[in-house]
Amino acid sequence: MTQEKSQKAKNLTHLLSPEAKSRQNSPLKDAFKYYKLPGMTFLGGGLPLSDYFPFNKITAEIPTPGFTKGIGAPLTDDIKSTVEVYKKADQNEPNQIELARSLQYGFTEGQPEVIAFLKEHTETIHGVPYQDWDLIASVGNTESWDSTLRTFCSRGSSILVEEYSFSSALETANGQGINTVPVTMDEFGIIPSALETLMSRWTGNKPKLLYTICTGQNPTGSSLSAERRKQIYDIACKYDFIIVEDEPYYFLQMETYTKDKSQREGKQVHGHDEFVKALVPSFISLDTEGRVIRLDSFSKVIAPGLRFGWIVGQAALLERYVRLHEVSIQCPSGLTQTLTNALLQKWGQSGYLDWLIGLRAEYTHKRDVAIDALEKYFPSEVCTWVPPVAGMFFTVSIDVSKHPKFHELGEDPIKIESLIYEEGIKQGTLMIPGSWFKSEGQSTPPQKNLPQNPSQRTHIFFRGTYAAVPLDQLVIGLEKFGKALRVQFELE
Amino acid sequence: MTQEKSQKAKNLTHLLSPEAKSRQNSPLKDAFKYYKLPGMTFLGGGLPLSDYFPFNKITAEIPTPGFTKGIGAPLTDDIKSTVEVYKKADQNEPNQIELARSLQYGFTEGQPEVIAFLKEHTETIHGVPYQDWDLIASVGNTESWDSTLRTFCSRGSSILVEEYSFSSALETANGQGINTVPVTMDEFGIIPSALETLMSRWTGNKPKLLYTICTGQNPTGSSLSAERRKQIYDIACKYDFIIVEDEPYYFLQMETYTKDKSQREGKQVHGHDEFVKALVPSFISLDTEGRVIRLDSFSKVIAPGLRFGWIVGQAALLERYVRLHEVSIQCPSGLTQTLTNALLQKWGQSGYLDWLIGLRAEYTHKRDVAIDALEKYFPSEVCTWVPPVAGMFFTVSIDVSKHPKFHELGEDPIKIESLIYEEGIKQGTLMIPGSWFKSEGQSTPPQKNLPQNPSQRTHIFFRGTYAAVPLDQLVIGLEKFGKALRVQFELE
Structure with a gap:
């Protein structure tokens, strides 16, 4: 905050919506300039007295910075504040x-x-x-x-x-x-x-x-x-x-x-x-x-x-x-x-950065376990993935043109996606089909005149997460999804 | 909840807005039916592990039901839970x-x-x-x-x-x-x-x-x-x-x-x-x-x-x-x-009703103090009020036709209202002019063809509250506003 900055923001108020432009300041706000003015008795605002708030003192147990045992460690007395x-x-x-x-x-x-x-x-x-x-x-x-x-x-x-x-x-x-x-x-x-x-x-x-x-x-x-x-x-x-x-x-x-x-x-x-x-x-x-x-x-x-x-x-x-x-x-x-x-x-500020560094370590480990499991259990004949560098999600790209029913089902990637989703559930694991996240809007002129990612005709993806499940479960779940893929693609 | 009710609500979905009607359920919600199903490894949702939530145990001091000393009493040990x-x-x-x-x-x-x-x-x-x-x-x-x-x-x-x-x-x-x-x-x-x-x-x-x-x-x-x-x-x-x-x-x-x-x-x-x-x-x-x-x-x-x-x-x-x-x-x-x-x-449920009964007692007392002060300090020659039976607010209705400048200012109630507002501030007290709360919309056909409250041509009101200030301040504030009215109406 100490750094001097000369540059000011550009006026972009022309981008505001009619709703945002039309919002008025309340005249009551103007009266509030007299609130707590010395000698003024302010009978203007409908505020309840804080004497009636039934919370007097609140105490919370939190982890002590340093977080040397990891940010998810049980709060034993030595690391508790x-x-x-x-x-x-x-x-x-x-x-x-x-x-x-x-x-x-x-x-x-x-x-x-x-x-x-x-x-x-x-x-x-x-x-x-x-x-x-x-x-x-x-x-x-x-x-x-x-x-x-x-x-x-x-x-x-x-x-x-x-x-x-x-x-x-x-x-x-x-x-x-x-x-x-x-x-x-x-x-x-x-x-x-x-x-x-x-x-x-x-x-x-x-x-x-x-x-x-x-x-x-x-x-x-x-x-x-x-x-x-x-x-x-x-x-x-x-x-x-x-x-x-x-x-x-x-x-x-x-x-x-x-x-x-x-x-x-x-x-x-x-x-x-x-x-x-x-x-x-x-x-x-x-x-x-x-x-x-x-x-x-x-x-x-x-x-x-x-x-x-x-x-x-x-x-x-x-x-x-x-x-x-x-x-x-x-x-x-x-x-x-x-x-x-x-x-x-x-x-x-320093302890908060320590916390965020601890979070980075946790997610790096989770991601590593997930990608290791993909390497081990997913059929590389039909799948590819890019190990994520951020976030909670990984995706597995699947070449549906290699699916035995691809031609029979009219070369429709979405139909193969459904088969894989259902097979995953049958095997006891659930990842989310990528098509569920497709945005559907239209540009003017329609975007079909624009370059499209050609792999969309032959590739689908599934989204998984390593955030929400214990790591042993994560590995078991991915093993099951790998099996679902092998069943669907009639591999081995 | 034990009472049996035979009547069902009428279908009123025709009153919904286009925005409300158009809202879709997320397909992801559908997948969540598999969440926590036995034998299912759910890799669908991006939820952080609760192990990482840095609040372990929270303790709060609250008043003990009964509230025999009043709901605003300081929390001494005998009434603290x-x-x-x-x-x-x-x-x-x-x-x-x-x-x-x-x-x-x-x-x-x-x-x-x-x-x-x-x-x-x-x-x-x-x-x-x-x-x-x-x-x-x-x-x-x-x-x-x-x-x-x-x-x-x-x-x-x-x-x-x-x-x-x-x-x-x-x-x-x-x-x-x-x-x-x-x-x-x-x-x-x-x-x-x-x-x-x-x-x-x-x-x-x-x-x-x-x-x-x-x-x-x-x-x-x-x-x-x-x-x-x-x-x-x-x-x-x-x-x-x-x-x-x-x-x-x-x-x-x-x-x-x-x-x-x-x-x-x-x-x-x-x-x-x-x-x-x-x-x-x-x-x-x-x-x-x-x-x-x-x-x-x-x-x-x-x-x-x-x-x-x-x-x-x-x-x-x-x-x-x-x-x-x-x-x-x-x-x-x-x-x-x-x-x-x-x-x-x-x-x-019982203790909560006790709390609400305590609240009723507090507000009854505050309202009484406010109305007592109006009776004592406000000039009955130009003011009337109805003691409220609920809420935080009281209003004082003022007959502006009795103001010495009423004719000079074109018989405009709003101009007199401003004079009184300013005089209040000069005397060190603030109540909110009623005109600030006037709703401005138009019916079709315009409401001017409809019966109007005729007193609006000669009467204004001010809103005060007894909720937000200690009772001694409330009385002082109302005394000052009473004085402002007397000054403006050249009484005594």
């Missing part, structure tokens, strides 16, 4: 958020202490290149995305999405009557030249934004390289659209996969600088114009049920989100804000 | 929500234990008359209202609102391009005959819903009588619209005001049955057709910062809210759900 939060500030340690404040109305942007922590963290990790950026709280990326669409789009708007994308995110757009135009991907994410071609041929209303899960993508597990990010950012500037980077998996970046187990041990990052440098640059770290909206969240790094995310972007655009949040979610739960803040303040 | 919640179910008491579950994804409808508690409570208080009602969680009534509008309305829709209404609620509608048509009120709320006249003359697309804060209304402090509720419900059935009752203040119902202080002591309700019977019947308690959506919240009875509300209505309509919540808020914070549930389970 305690945080205490109180209703009144005078009982709390510095930088705690008293319950009398967090359980009251107010602070749509988020409580100042935890927002300041997140801003400092964001500057450390991303070093946003312009001056007037801001950071506001949300109740998680699902809500941040819903609010983003309401802030920039209206019924009939088009947006750009990855060819395969998180089905809930697509459904958010579909419900709002927004056209989700797919951008061609390969195993490393969006292909910049395909995006450029799509935009250069576009007619009619330009898309308002590109939605990308650029690190550990859901469902493909792909991660955009620094080079592709820069190319895509330049295209966004050229064609004047917003990039929305939905980044729940950003800190699930891992070491690159290596088959030789003896080489794995030494690869894990140790120091904080080494850790930060090993991260792929985010879009917002490249954002000289202020046209990136970054959706960040504690869901994958602390816990999803906190319902606590945050949005980073230029202040003038985020102000419109705050107006929307005032009349929708208001802010994350006060218990969540007070307790998450207590945890973060206890850990400090 | 403790609740403990753990990550794993086997360490918890029965009916607790383990943190491993509440901090995970899932349960958009709300965690089963706390929803069951709220359903039992709802049946006790409201006795919903039909069979297929349901109750789902929200993050508070502000969000419930936003979701309600998105579920029933679209840009250009009209809705009915109280002539003076909560400005944030009107702004929620305005932002969505929804026309808010005012229904004439008097000091006791919506006038049923005015609503009937408005509807009988309506041309064009009928309003989708009536939005009413029917108990302790914000801003007027009025509460609809049981008789008016029944009449309004019958009009809703006749003209086929939904009634949305926004009821944060429902449990801030009080004893009726009596000037004679000696008579006050004995009036407070004591037993649970007496308490429940003393409550005004809600719209949902009259709802034989399933056309009431009730918005309920802990904000005024536990704490606003919990961000925990709930919606009651017929199951077929609430299912559409769940689809919306899946792609927006997901659910209230897991910490909020686990800790609020722990509090409620510790108190039990």
Whole structure:
């Protein structure tokens, strides 16, 4: 935060939706300037007295930084810390958020202490290149995305999405009557030249934004390289659209996969600088114009049920989100804000980085176990995979043209996909068919005139995860899916 | 819940918005039927392991039921209880929500234990008359209202609102391009005959819903009588619209005001049955057709910062809210759900009623102090008031035709209102001008052909609250406002 920044964000308010543009400030807000003015008796606001909040003191047991036994180790006494939060500030340690404040109305942007922590963290990790950026709280990326669409789009708007994308995110757009135009991907994410071609041929209303899960993508597990990010950012500037980077998996970046187990041990990052440098640059770290909206969240790094995310972007655009949040979610739960803040303040910036480094080690190991199992059990005659470098997901690409019923079933890859899905369930294991994530929108002119990934006529994929199951189960599950593939393809 | 109900809700899906109708179920949901099936290895979902959730055990100090010293009494050891919640179910008491579950994804409808508690409570208080009602969680009534509008309305829709209404609620509608048509009120709320006249003359697309804060209304402090509720419900059935009752203040119902202080002591309700019977019947308690959506919240009875509300209505309509919540808020914070549930389970239904009875006593006393101060300090020559029977607000009606500058300022009540507002601030006290809450929408044909409240040409009102300030400050503030009125009206 000490760095002086001369550059200011570009004015992009022309990209706001009619809904976002029309939001009024409440006249009541104006009256609140008199609240707590010396000598003023303020009878204006309907706030309950905090005396009636029936939570007086809350204590939580948390792991002690260092996390030398791993972040998932049972909390034995030697690695256990305690945080205490109180209703009144005078009982709390510095930088705690008293319950009398967090359980009251107010602070749509988020409580100042935890927002300041997140801003400092964001500057450390991303070093946003312009001056007037801001950071506001949300109740998680699902809500941040819903609010983003309401802030920039209206019924009939088009947006750009990855060819395969998180089905809930697509459904958010579909419900709002927004056209989700797919951008061609390969195993490393969006292909910049395909995006450029799509935009250069576009007619009619330009898309308002590109939605990308650029690190550990859901469902493909792909991660955009620094080079592709820069190319895509330049295209966004050229064609004047917003990039929305939905980044729940950003800190699930891992070491690159290596088959030789003896080489794995030494690869894990140790120091904080080494850790930060090993991260792929985010879009917002490249954002000289202020046209990136970054959706960040504690869901994958602390816990999803906190319902606590945050949005980073230029202040003038985020102000419109705050107006929307005032009349929708208001802010994350006060218990969540007070307790998450207590945890973060206890850990400090340094302890939080230790936690994230611990997370990196855990996911690297899980990913290694998954890819080892693919190597062992999946038939290489019909399958390929790219070991993911981030996220919770891996995908297995399958050449359906080698399936014995391919011709009989009219060379329809989806029919073979169904057979494999059903066979997997029969064998007692479930992975998700890639076609379930296909985005369905239409560009103008229709994208069929555009270059398509030719392998789609002969290749399908399945999405698996190494995040959610114990490692022994993961291996058993993949062994069973490998068997399902062998049965279907009549191998051995 | 033991009562057998034969009546089922009417099919009202024709009132849903295009957005609500178009929402799809995710195909991924279908796959989740295999989750936790014996023998199945489920590699489908991207859930983080609960081992990585850094909250192990949380302890909270809460007041012990009985609340004999009042609900706002400092928590001394003799009236203090403790609740403990753990990550794993086997360490918890029965009916607790383990943190491993509440901090995970899932349960958009709300965690089963706390929803069951709220359903039992709802049946006790409201006795919903039909069979297929349901109750789902929200993050508070502000969000419930936003979701309600998105579920029933679209840009250009009209809705009915109280002539003076909560400005944030009107702004929620305005932002969505929804026309808010005012229904004439008097000091006791919506006038049923005015609503009937408005509807009988309506041309064009009928309003989708009536939005009413029917108990302790914000801003007027009025509460609809049981008789008016029944009449309004019958009009809703006749003209086929939904009634949305926004009821944060429902449990801030009080004893009726009596000037004679000696008579006050004995009036407070004591037993649970007496308490429940003393409550005004809600719209949902009259709802034989399933056309009431009730918005309920802990904000005024536990704490606003919990961000925990709930919606009651017929199951077929609430299912559409769940689809919306899946792609927006997901659910209230897991910490909020686990800790609020722990509090409620510790108190039990009976202890929670004790708490609400305690709240009634507190607000009755605050209201009495406020009205006593009005009696003492406000000039009866120009002011009148109706002591509220519910909520946080009182209003003072002022006859501006008696203001010395009334004719000079073109007989414009709003100009006199501004003078009084400014004079209040000059005297060091702030109440909110009633005109700030005026709803501005237009009916078709324009409502100017309809009967209007003639007193609006000569009367204004100011809204004050007795909720948010200590009682000594309340009296001082009202004394100062009384002085401001005397100065403005050149009295004494």
